[in-house]
Amino acid sequence: MIRTVRFLAAVLGLVLAVAACNNDKLNRPFANTPVDPLFDRYVSMGNSVTAGFQSGGINDSTQQQSYAVLLARAMHSPFFVPSLTKPGCPPPYTNVFTGARLTPTGYPPSTGTSCYLRNIPSEPPPYVSNTAVPGAVVEDLFNNLDTASHANTLTQFILGGLTQVQMLRRAQPTFVSLWIGNNDILGAATSSTNPGDSTKITSLANFQARYRTLLDSINAVGPRGAILIGVANVTELPYFSAGATYWAIKNGLVPGAAFPPAFTVSNNCAPGAAIPGLGRGDTTLVPFPYGATLLAAASPPNNQPRNLDCSDSVVAIVTPPELRKLVAADSAYNLFISAQATAHGWAYLTPNGALDSLRTLPQPNTAVRAFPLIGQPCSANPFGTAFSCDGVHPSASTHKLIAQKLQAAINAAYGAGIPAVP
Known part of the structure; x- marks a missing residue:
């Protein structure tokens, strides 16, 4: 169907092109002819x-x-x-x-x-x-x-x-x-x-x-x-990391990755399957600027205690209710565009x-x-x-x-x- 409509439009385009050949020369900066x-x-x-x-x-x-x-x-x-x-x-x-x-x-x-x-x-x-x-x-x-x-x-x-x-x-x-x-x-x-x-x-x-x-x-x-x-x-x-990723690293579940001792991660950042009824880290997103700021403060030479909490009250993260709204908007937009x-x-x-x-x-x-x-x-x-x-x-x-x-x-x-x- 698209091809049929395009063929008719192309015929009209060729007719118009005859009258506009001078403009076409101005607008084509190289000798290559388009593949279509x-x-x-x-x-x-x-x-x-x-x-x-x-x-x-x-x-x-x-x-x-x-x-x-x-x-x-x-x-x-x-x-x-x-x-x-x-x-x-x-x-x-x-x-x-x-x-x-x-x-x-x-x-x-x-x-x-x-x-x-x-x-x-x-x-x-x-x-x-x-x-x-x-x-x-x-x-x-x-x-x-x-x-x-x-x-x-x-x-x-x-x-x-x-x-x-x-x-x-x-x-x-x-x-x-x-x-x-x-x-x-x-x-x-x-x-x-x-x-x-x-x-x-x-x-x-x-x-x-x-x-x-x-x-x-x-x-x-x-x-x-x-x-x-x-x-x-x-x-x-990748601007975001799941709260569950932070929890996994802190708990030694990611080989080769570790956080400084002064940095802690609350158990509500665990995946839901790991701590049923408490863990929500797989639906919580941590923007990298926030995570990097916490880690910098907890790392030497600062060594200041810092904690990542995945509660809804934490403004600096994307909470599960907020995540659901973002995903829903994306899906609705795409259904409409399609x-x-x-x-x-x-x-x-x-x-x-x-x-x-x-x-x-x-x-x-x-x-x-x-x-x-x-x-x-x-x-x-x-x-x-x-x-x-x-x-x-x-x-x-x-x-x-x-x-x-x-x-x-x-x-x-x-x-x-x-x-x-x-």
Whole structure:
């Protein structure tokens, strides 16, 4: 069905192309012909993952590792990326535990507010292909100008004051990928004041209304095809460790791992099966900044007594009731996104299958660590090889995996012949 609709759209596209050949020459920066007319102009929309944000920062190197860039290369599609000058905006971490960031020789020490702006080519591109902006929620893609939006410095640098939808209209894409919605949950899960704060989850009604508005805007541009990507389960990020993992390490159940004597773990952090009626650690999440702070205080030379408690009254952790709300929101969002893809005749991909395949690798799992290598530099992959050095954003290898999953899903839905992702 998708292929039939696309064929009719392609015929119309060829007719229009005859009248627009001059513009086509301007917009095709290389001689390669896309593997399918469907990909004459591919535009990716989304947030930090799509933009290429890694290790708490972004620059022209991390941008080129984005799954969207890899997919565009496989499509042989012209793809314009708003390149951010090294060391970045902000520069990525080199050690997330100390706050150290990439600082080239001769530069002042980088911080979380350092920003080295965009690299403007001698011939500016006619449009931006990767419109994604770090920090974006669904509403920001069509409305980033009022006080309710999450517009930030990168919104201006990447889009030049436009919304992602406005840039989409400028590009007039033939194919669109959309991965948005993670931040509608992530901000609640990783809140610095109250991790798991369900009041910060975008309500399902608001999410659905805003997502429909966004899809209407995309549909109005008339792409020949699109793929919607579901919301990743933010509770499975290595940014968090289960309370049960802390309990297991403290009780000598994890070979080669140990905590300092001054650090204790309450029995309510045990798995439910280990201490029935008390243990709740398998449904309690501990953000790494909180855990690392406790351990630093309890370690030499400080040696201050610290305890991890998994009670509901502890604001610094994600409690079981909060966890259930986060997971429920993720499931509800994805059911809606999948249904919208079907209703529009577009493809759909859930990222959770690919990420779950990394989480379930045999132990010791160095792809997604159950407990971070606290204190280690980013070169040691403290959260595992599948995630960058902030415990939230995928690494380059995982971007490639996502691109491969998208290639397969698009080929299956549209009968396209995208080759292997390079």
